[in-house]
Ligand code: ADP
Ligand code: MG
């Protein structure tokens with residue numbers, strides 16, 4: 090990421106309240122003209138609010154942070170004001186949530202589709218290969234997941250030129266920020282309650298964001314379905330977090346009872362919620378893989394199961410875009426049309442015409458491996474180099490990747506707060522919509538849209554992760 094420009098704000102009149110005119114590219118709130126004194130007041134209030142309401146993360150510069158709860162906190166990076174976003178696109182994204190929930194569930198049940206689609210990727214990507222091995226073992230023992238819980242997030246960008254809402258990806262494991270994302274919406278509403286009059290903005294146009302409470306409710310409902318009052322919900326986390334279980338600890342302390350019950354540290358486990366396990370870094374030894382397999386074999390409700398995890402891979406996303414594939418999983422024609430409308434161009438690297446075009450015009454593509462958590466994609470001239478290298482090698486290594494049409498969202502000027510400092514930058518935004526899905530055999534208990542996550546990043550930066558340091562948390566202002 091390129092460094093942002095530190096604020097030297099020009100004073101001046103607040104230039105706000107413009108609704109979308111003409112082609113609708115004019116931002117509602119033009120921050121260039123906001124009076125500096127006013128911005129400083131808002132900044133100060135925002136930082137106080139963050140501290141009081143727990144819009145904070147561990148501060149990596151404090152040594153004991155992350156080891157001792159409550160020690161070494163800093164506010165999460167956030168945008169000072171909510172990002173204008175067209176209401177029609179917002180509604181469209183919300184409507185898609187239950188459709189994607191159902192789609193993931195249906196895909197997860199088709200073991201052959203998952204294995205076949207990922208068969209070439211398996212040879213080229215050791216991590217995906219290990220996940221597929223666990224999946225194969227479950228198929229072999231005919232393991233059934235009667236109770237299935239998905240806590241998902243579908244991410245979108247609005248393409249500036251076509252004005253289309255296009256999907257970036259669906260996340261099926263460890264979807265980040267349902268907690269902090271809600272707080273940013275609260276922060277923005279609170280700031281607009283105080284300063285909205287000066288900014289000509291109405292706090293009611295920041296949509297309510299119940300992501301955290303609805304995810305918790307979904308976990309609780311899953312726990313109820315498991316129907317063992319003595320069993321608990323276990324959070325699987327990365328090392329250096331407390332009061333939860335790491336994969337290595339689960340390997341050391343976990344066991345399977347003959348009836349399939351997972352017991353960890355003497356506690357029966359009803360629901361396993363993965364906040365880790367999505368990156369190869371989470372599996373430094375065989376111990377972590379053993380733990381993953383142990384949990385998968387158990388009757389505990391896995392969020393996600395190995396099938397849900399695989400259904401969220403970029404390769405599967407690319408397969409679903411191919412003609413007549415969606416039809417295998419979705420019955421309703423209108424739902425199919427809605428899904429297709431948000432699909433961007435996605436291609437396998439065995440499509441030689443596309444590879445040729447991507448080498449000629451690499452800026453129009455993003456190259457993606459089967460990874461999660463941000464920071465893994467290839468952009469710009471690196472796409473050309475990577476494709477040419479793969480061609481020269483002539484191996485199966487290309488199957489580790491997919492190609493995606495690069496989306497170019499509208500650029501707007503934004504105030505970004507990081508480490509107590511306000512930066513002004515040209516930014517683009519990505520809207521994530523959370524979804525919760527819970528079913529027990531034929532009974533669908535939950536299939537809901539549950540709040541949202543707006544992430545805003547410098548337009549000069551390719552990647553978008555907040556934790557990875559590229560983006561800030563944001564909320565949306567309906568226009
Ligand atoms: P991950 O699973 O690691 O989050 P993503 O597919 O979401 O992978 O890509 C990471 C980031 O890269 C996104 O948040 C977005 O900012 C950017 N990105 C991904 N795909 C595209 C695309 N097609 N066009 C533009 N930017 C993209
Ligand atoms: Mg992802």
Ligand code: MG
Pocket residue numbers: 244257258463
């Ligand atoms: Mg992503």
